[in-house]
Amino acid sequence: MKAMKILGVFTIVLLLTGRLLAQEQLAVPLSDPGKPYKLNVGLIDGSITISGYEGKTILVEGQQDERRKEKEKDKEKQTGMHRLNSGGMDINADEKDNQVTIHSSMGRPINLIIKVPKSGGSYKISTVNGGDINGSNLDGELEVSNVNGSIKLTDISGSVVANTVNGPVIVVFKSIDPKAPMAFSTLNGKIDVTFPAGLKANVKLKSDRGDIFTDFDVVTDAHKPTVTRTNENGMHSLKIDDWVYGKIAGGGPEIMMKTTFGGVYIRKAK
Numbered sequence: 087m088k089a090m091k092i093l094g095v096f097t098i099v100l101l102l103t104g105r106l107l108a109q110e111q112l113a114v115p116l117s118d119p120g121k122p123y124k125l126n127v128g129l130i131d132g133s134i135t136i137s138g139y140e141g142k143t144i145l146v147e148g149q150q151d152e153r154r155k156e157k158e159k160d161k162e163k164q165t166g167m168h169r170l171n172s173g174g175m176d177i178n179a180d181e182k183d184n185q186v187t188i189h190s191s192m193g194r195p196i197n198l199i200i201k202v203p204k205s206g207g208s209y210k211i212s213t214v215n216g217g218d219i220n221g222s223n224l225d226g227e228l229e230v231s232n233v234n235g236s237i238k239l240t241d242i243s244g245s246v247v248a249n250t251v252n253g254p255v256i257v258v259f260k261s262i263d264p265k266a267p268m269a270f271s272t273l274n275g276k277i278d279v280t281f282p283a284g285l286k287a288n289v290k291l292k293s294d295r296g297d298i299f300t301d302f303d304v305v306t307d308a309h310k311p312t313v314t315r316t317n318e319n320g321m322h323s324l325k326i327d328d329w330v331y332g333k334i335a336g337g338g339p340e341i342m343m344k345t346t347f348g349g350v351y352i353r354k355a356k
Contacts, residue, residue, distance in 0.1 A: 123184040123207040131195040133217030276348035286338035300352035
């Protein structure tokens with residue numbers, strides 16, 4: 087592991103091979119520990135698990151994707167051949183003025199396990215294929231994006247914008263930013279969000295193939311569905327876009343939830 091400081095930018099590159107494959111941990115110091123920071127984590131293939139802890143340094147660990155291991159074992163059984171090299175992983179972390187970017191430059195799947203200071207900040211977390219995003223004990227603004235996997239966030243303080251395509255979106259708040267709008271969406275999966283009992287919000291909700299449930303007192307607004315008619319080459323099309331609008335505790339920032347194949351659950355913390 088080699089760390090170099092060039093023009094005030096910390097560039098830390100970790101190459102994991104052989105016996106270091108799942109044992110090495112990358113420590114990324116912040117320029118101004120204890121102050122708010124920004125974290126950007128992006129993968130193409132793999133899962134991301136991120137949690138808050140009491141330290142002042144961002145800790146990153148990479149592990150080979152377990153599903154890939156199983157596929158390789160099956161392939162070895164079929165071909166009678168076995169792998170001699172470990173495949174390795176290449177994890178990069180750049181830090182400047184409390185802004186940290188973490189990514190993997192390798193094309194093979196990888197699981198990132200990240201611990202971040204509880205002092206809080208803003209987080210932009212994304213992956214695309216073959217992995218889930220799990221977050222816990224985080225404080226700040228979260229922007230979370232997935233494509234083929236789930237999003238699950240627990241013990242969250244702050245605000246969340248979360249979107250996936252194939253998977254559920256599950257969020258449990260410890261506290262919220264009372265002024266921040268939020269959005270939760272998926273195509274194939276449920277949306278299940280637990281808010282503090284004192285939530286005040288305007289809600290905009292839609293489930294094309296499911297139902298909407300809540301144990302909050304919601305005063306619904308009388309909105310007419312948006313109807314779109316088109317005529318092309320003698321073919322007529324009619325589209326009805328029907329949202330549920332309402333207010334919780336007199337209203338507040340907008341909270342949008344939308345899914346196509348799944349239910350919507352707005353829960354009140356006990």
